[in-house]
Amino acid sequence: MAREESSTHNTHNFLTGEDICSAFIRNTDWSHTSLGAVEDWPKSLKTTLNIVLNAQVPMFLFWGPNLIQFFNTALVPVFGQDPKLQEFLGQPGGDLWMPDDIFVKVLIDEVLSTGTASLTYDKRITIFRNGRSEDVYWSCSYNPVIDDEGSINGVFITCFEVSGKTGYQRYIEERNENRVSAMMKTHLAVFNAEERLRLATEAxxxxxxxxxxxxxxxxxxxxxxxxxxxxxxxxxxxxxxxxxxxxxxxxxxxxxxxxxxxxxxxxxxxxxxxxxxxxxxxxxxxxxxxxxxxxxxxxxxxxxxITENKIEQLQKNDFIAIASHELKTPLTSIKAYLQMLKMENAVKDPEYVLNIAGRAEKQVIKMTKLIYSFLDMSRIESGNIDLSIAPFMIDELIQEVIKDYLIHTNSHQLLFTPGITEPIEADRSRIGQVIDNLISNAIKYSPLSKSIEISSTTFGEEAVVSVRDHGIGIDTRHQEKVFERFYRADDQKARNASGFGIGLYLSADILKRHHGGIWVESDHGNGSTFHFSLPLTRP
Structure with missing residues (x-):
């Protein structure tokens, strides 16, 4: 709420007082608030505010649907020593009330809805006066503010100190307890329940x-x-x-x-x-x-x-559809090869039989990998992947994986630059699975390129293996997501490649269990380099 000096005190008689509350209201620019400029305030607001500001007893005014709070100088001690008026005056009352003040809201709502005045007796409050805080007792009258058309626009509250009845305070407190109406108890219970529900839903x-x-x-x-x-x-x-x-x-x-x-x-x-x-x-x-x-x-x-759940559900649906297709393809091929072997001339041509058997074997290997991927994903989900840790030479493992690919793959050159001469401690079979997956992906996503570059090196206490292709690459926004379960980029070229979208997820999990890591460097259209690291010795 902005404050600025104005000529308001020259044009509005109800704001001519020199007390701090009148001065604050007079010097505040209200045009940017829900109340609007002072000159546009309704007559009923000006008249009531004039009464409040000039009264010698503590008085509140709560105005409008937001219960904008006004009060006079006699009420300032309620807000503590040297209060900042801008934190209270002109602010929505509901934003300022403490839990103990809920009965105030209940009574205000009752007056607003019924138009009938209400009284409370001997309410204990803490004020600051005579240089210290002290407890006093107030009785308060809640009254509706009614305009010329009979509408209720606000509530003003007049407070009277009754602390002189100290001899009766215990009796008064008891009497007030008994006097709380059933309606107020109900309101309080409903408010508390609604507030708890609101906080729970927000959280x-x-x-x-x-x-x-x-x-x-x-x-x-x-x-x-x-x-x-x-x-x-x-x-x-x-x-x-x-x-x-x-x-x-x-x-x-x-x-x-x-x-x-x-x-x-x-x-x-x-x-x-x-x-x-x-x-x-x-x-x-x-x-x-x-x-x-x-x-x-x-x-x-x-x-x-439900964005995350929905995306995972959609990815799972894609996975099921792709899995069905991927399993069907080698099965169909194997069936065709078996039918070819049953033909009469196949028996007469051993070279033909070997060729067909080799092709069938490729499909069996492909299907075996797919099935093991399913099993591994299931084990990850249930936390049942066991590692068999032992020292081995990782460069030898890489060369073995490359050798297996060269038997069945002639579309790409696999160029390896070894650089690790000491053994690492890890599960040889699982690390072989990671290397196999990275080489398989490099071949799959670089159909127009002819070379895959694999290298290994040590960096500090870690072994680092890299697999580089010159294929379609990965857009920056997909690079972190490629290690998520079922994730497949929404790139048409990537979607045309076979696979489930679980290979990198499995690889990332295997490396995590080895206290290692995996990451990718890529530019869309310019190929990708996948790196993974492993500690040289078991932590």
Whole structure:
């Protein structure tokens, strides 16, 4: 709230006082607040505020739907020693109340709804006066502020100190306990329950909302705005919310509402387009409230972000479809090769038999790798991967893997530059699996290139192995994600390559269990280099 010197005190008689509260209100620019400029304030506000500011007893004024708080100088001691008025005067009352002050909100709401004044007796409070804090007892009168049209716009509270009744204080406290109405107890219980629910939903990232179907308006928690990719304090209407739904999913949301009018239950999953153009998934659950005439009056519900779960679900669906295809391909080939071997002329041509048998063997090896990948993923999920640690020469292992590829692959040259002359302590079979996967990927994603470069070296206390191809490369935004389970880049060239999207996930897990690491350097269209590191000795 900005403050600036103005001529307000020359034009508004109710602000002519020289007390600190009048001076603060007079020197504050209200035009940027919900109240607007002082000259536009309603007569009922000016009149009541004039009474409050000039009263010799402590008085509050809570005004408007936000319960903007005003008070006079007699009330300043309530806010402690040398209070900063800008933290209290002109601020929404609800933002300032402590848990012990909930009875104030209950009484204000009662006066606003009924228009009937209310009294409280002997409320103990702490004020600062005579250079120290002290407890005093106040009785307070809550009164409605009614304008010329009969509307209730606020509540002003007059407080009287009754601390002189110290001989009766214990009796007074007891009497006040008994005097709390059933309605206030109910309000307090409801408030506490709602507050606990609000805090719980905020903490768990749940956005809650309440739509008035007659007025076509919505109120919501700040978390809902975060789910839509907006600032927590953003004010937005239903049309603006609808505009954030992905165009392809608007029919889903519309159908969910149509069904809700029949069933009363409002449920859907849909995509949102955030202002930064990123796509996010939400799940919404709600219920329609019907009035006495069975007309839909309100729609209440909650919304949560399910982006991560949805992406994983979609990736899993892709994985199942790809797995089915990948397993079907070698099976079909093996079946064809067996049929060819059954032909009459096959028996007469041993070279032909060897050729067909070699091709069938390739498909068996491919299928075996696929099946072992499934088993390894299952073991990772259940935490049952065991390592058999022993010293071995990693350069010899790399050469063995390359030799196996050269038997079955003639599309690429595999060029190896060895550089590790001392043994490492690791699971030889599992590290061989990592090397095999990196070479397989390099061949798969560089169909137009003819060479794969493999190298090994030591760096400090670590062995580092690198596999470089000159293929399609990986876009920067995908480079960290390639090690996630089921991840396959949404690049058409990458999708045309065979594979499940679990090889790098398995490799990363194996290396993690060895206290090593794996990473990639790549430019889209210019190939990739995958590196992995292992400690030379077991930690």
């Amino acid at each position: 768990t990232g749940i956005g809650s909302w309440d739509i008035d179907l007659r007025q076509n308006t919505i109120i919501y928690t700040p978390t809902l705005m975060e789910l839509f990719g907006l600032d927590r304090d953003t004010m937005i209407n239903l049309n603006e919310i609808s505009s954030l739904v992905h165009p392809e999913d608007k029919a889903i949301v519309d159908n969910a509402f149509t069904n809700a009018l029949v069933t009363g239950q409002y449920r859907y999953e849909a995509r949102l387009l955030w202002p930064d153009e990123s796509v996010h998934w939400i799940s919404t659950n709600g219920r329609i409230i019907f009035d006495e005439q069975d007309y839909p009056s309100r729609l209440l519900g909650t919304t949560i972000d």
